[in-house]
Amino acid sequence: MQQAVLARIDRVTDDVVALTLAADADEGELAPWEPGAHIDLSLPNWLTRQYSLCGDPADRATYRVAVRYDPLSRGGSEYVHRFLRPGRRLGVSLPRNHFPLVAAPRYLFLAGGIGITPLLPMLRAARARQLPAELVYSGPTAESMPFADELRPLSGVRIVETKRQGRQDLEALAATLEGDTLVYCCGPASMLAAAEAVFPVERLHTERFQPVARAFGPDTAFEAVCARSGGTVAVPADESLLDALAHAGRPLPSGCREGVCGSCEITVLDGAPEHRDDIGAPEGRMYPCVSRALSPRLVLDL
Ligand code: FES
Known part of the structure; x- marks a missing residue:
């Protein structure tokens, strides 16, 4: 910290x-x-x-x-x-990055409202590398859109006031997209869903502020073995792994408690986690605020 x-x-x-x-x-x-x-x-x-x-x-x-x-x-x-x-x-906290700017010859950035924030430094980085980069920034009115004034003078930036102009036609944008363009999208859930419907999954990078509503199997009890410190923590069906660890005297950092921020990330040494986060847990990691276990026990690097 x-x-x-x-x-x-x-x-x-x-x-x-x-x-x-x-x-x-x-x-x-x-x-x-x-x-x-x-x-x-x-x-x-x-x-x-x-x-x-x-x-x-x-x-x-x-x-x-x-x-x-x-x-x-x-x-x-x-x-x-x-x-x-x-x-x-x-x-x-130290900065964490689940939405990195992957190297590409050109970019299309799609922002909605406060979703402009991670895309601002990306646009600047692409420009600094002299790469073609376009930003389509949508919001109800220009006055309601953070940093619109800062962005408006830049070339390749399109401010879309949806109250006056209607929504940006993402299908039309996708149809004219050059094959090597990476698309970065951050905004409300409806915008992310619209982007996911028209852009190829391998070229689309999104960041969510809210978890996607999904159904999982019933919550079941399991055990968490803390390999480094020793001891086994029982995780009841009605408690998260994060809370069970905290109640057993092993509190972890936690920010969102919704599986979107990554602050509670832990390493799994053995067992089968059931990933319920919206980050996409790297191999061998899990987010215990939302994720549970498919196996009767997980061995954790704690
Ligand atoms: S607290 Fe944010 S992902 Fe777990």
Whole structure:
């Protein structure tokens, strides 16, 4: 965990603020990151929330994130908008990246609303490498779209105001796509579903802020063996592996508790996990906030 000072809060739309987090004077620099990365921000009200980094990766002195006020807030965005003030020291995790910019000769970026945040540094990175990159950025009106003013003057950027222009026709975009283009999409679930329906899966990279509703088999009890520290934890059918480990005195970091942020990632040494996350767990890893076991026991590197 790093410590940072909240240097500035800038209102970028009626319901979005940009936070500039500055490196703690003692530490000098913040940890490096690549476009697509996000951080966990530990708020003074004991909540932890994940935000995509949308500043400049070359700037090691500050991080920039944007926070949209969610009327259904579980306390995170409401706290940021109503109570957070410059000067607060905040805990910031090391950046994690489940949405990396894979090398390609050209890119198409599709953003919806606050989904612009991980795509901003990607667009800049593609431009810095002098690669052809187009951004189609949709939202109800330009005034409601964070960073629209910053983006509008750039070539290859199309701002789509859906209230006036209707939705971008993704099918038409897909039909004109050159064969070696990688498509990066971040926005509301409806936009991600529309993109998944028209772009080839091997060329489409998406990032979700909300889990996809899916059905899994009934939750069953299993055992978790902690190989390093010793001991076996019983995981009842009505409790997550994350909570069972915490109750057994083995708490893990957790941010979203919905299988989208990656902060609770652990290594599985043996057994068959049932992956229920929306990240796509790497081989030998799992996210215990949502994932369970298909085998009677899992052996964990804990
Ligand atoms: S807490 Fe976010 S993936 Fe588990």
